[in-house]
Amino acid sequence: MHILPATPTTKNPPTQFRGDVWLDVIASPQDGDQRMTVGRVRFAPGAGTAWHSHARGQFLHVTQGVGRFGVRGGTVIELHPGQTLYTPPGQEHWHAANEDCFMEHLAMLEAGDDPATSTTWLEHVTEEEYRGGA
Numbered sequence: 001m002h003i004l005p006a007t008p009t010t011k012n013p014p015t016q017f018r019g020d021v022w023l024d025v026i027a028s029p030q031d032g033d034q035r036m037t038v039g040r041v042r043f044a045p046g047a048g049t050a051w052h053s054h055a056r057g058q059f060l061h062v063t064q065g066v067g068r069f070g071v072r073g074g075t076v077i078e079l080h081p082g083q084t085l086y087t088p089p090g091q092e093h094w095h096a097a098n099e100d101c102f103m104e105h106l107a108m109l110e111a112g113d114d115p116a117t118s119t120t121w122l123e124h125v126t127e128e129e130y131r132g133g134a
């Protein structure tokens with residue numbers, strides 16, 4: 001066993017995120033057919049992802065602040081520190097911080113059979129969708 005080298009914090013790209021969203025990779029595949037990736041993601045107030053889905057689903061565990069998580073149809077779930085949300089394979093969703101505070105979560109997912117398909121990115125989230133409209 002060994003301590004993994006620290007990786008620099010990176011800013012997530014504006015094509016897939018709105019506002020300032022920063023990523024620290026905590027764990028990623030090291031050997032053989034490992035698939036697990038764990039990231040710490042920090043969202044500025046009101047910042048969030050575009051719509052997307054994950055080939056093998058995703059677990060999201062909020063560690064700070066208040067998060068907003070949306071699925072198709074207008075449902076928005078508010079998540080607080082200590083709570084874990086699960087999104088099944090292929091479910092289209094988004095993650096964001098509440099507009100009045102930062103939000104940090106751990107994002108855990110497994111790579112798809114083709115790692116390029118682990119996350120499928122879609123269109124940006126509208127203001128109405130962010131607020132919980134249809």
Ligand code: MN
Pocket residue numbers: 052053054058093095
């Ligand atoms: Mn996701």
